[in-house]
Amino acid sequence: MSEKEDVKEVNPTPPRQNEEDLDTLLKNFDQTSGEGLPSAEKLFEMARKAPDPVVSGNEKVEILSHSLILKKASVDGIGKGVSFTFKNNAGASIGKLVFEAILFDVKGNVIDTIERTINDFEAEKTYSLRIMTAKADKVDIVSYDVHIKEMVVTPVPQAEGDQRLVILRHSFQDTGAPDVGITTIKRGIELAVRNVCGESIASAIFAIDLFDAAGNYISTLKHIETDIQRNTSRAFFIQTTSVKDDVIRSYNIKLIKTVTAELEKVQLRRNEVKRLPEGREEVSGLVKNVSSVKSDAVVVVTYLDANEEPIGVRTLELRDIAPGTVQIFALDFTCPEGLTVKKRDID
Structure with a gap:
């Protein structure tokens, strides 16, 4: 059986077996003038049912679709987990996204609670996730409640110059990688600057703070450019190979010092x-x-x-x-x- 064959679109109404049993019981009670009526606790228990299936996103994560993963394609409403598709609308990569799935049986009992974590979820990308429980071998899953438990947006890379040396552009220099869940490895940073003052700059010292996908600080690099003539631009490459490249996802570059040629001849x-x-x-x-x-x-x-x-x-x-x-x-x-x-x- 293919993966598609055992996934059906959401049926928001779980099986009505319990409701029908309760209706029959009350009808019989009416016909027998009240004989054999269960206790209030028993009636409440018989009236219980699973909540409607739901997958909740937020303003940054859009839920596109969701469905019950069926045990058998021919038996509707009897499942073993949940499948859903979502999109990153944050305008930036989401470094860490944690979903919590609560799975219910026909009476609304919580059968299992499962967490799944997605890392490096790139902007405007879609992702499909399947969450199943091994407990479905003994009990049927008929509904679910999936929601975002934790989300961390990756900091947007930044670069700052000064009144002498302005930043024209900056970006990661990427190299493709086959690792699962990682589309690119960051090998270094390309930076372009322009000397807008009336003097040649003998040296410019940059400090580069590096961060992982969740915004955690990794380390700081130092880079020096020399002899930038007045009214000229320069593009250069800042290597990050001195740290673990597969975890670098953002940076903050600051120009901490410029020295003109009149001072450093x-x-x-x-x-x-x-x-x-x-x-x-x-x-x-x-x-x-x-x-x-x-x-x-x-x-x-x-x-x-x-x-x-x-x-x-x-x-x-x-x-x-x-x-x-x-x-x-x-x-x-x-x-x-x-x-x-x-x-x-x-x-």
């Missing part, structure tokens, strides 16, 4: 460490003048041990770096005997 662009003979090492790299005038710079390398205590310091002065050009630097250092360099701070 020369920037460190690249550096590397090379081991030399006799315990020596060389730190080399590139600096760039991002200002509009010739500038000087001093490279300072501080060598630290495992406890981040200074072992030594080397400095190198670079003079007359032309605007927009790079200059190579290199510094040698010999570690004192018995010590080991574990970290280098370059300014």
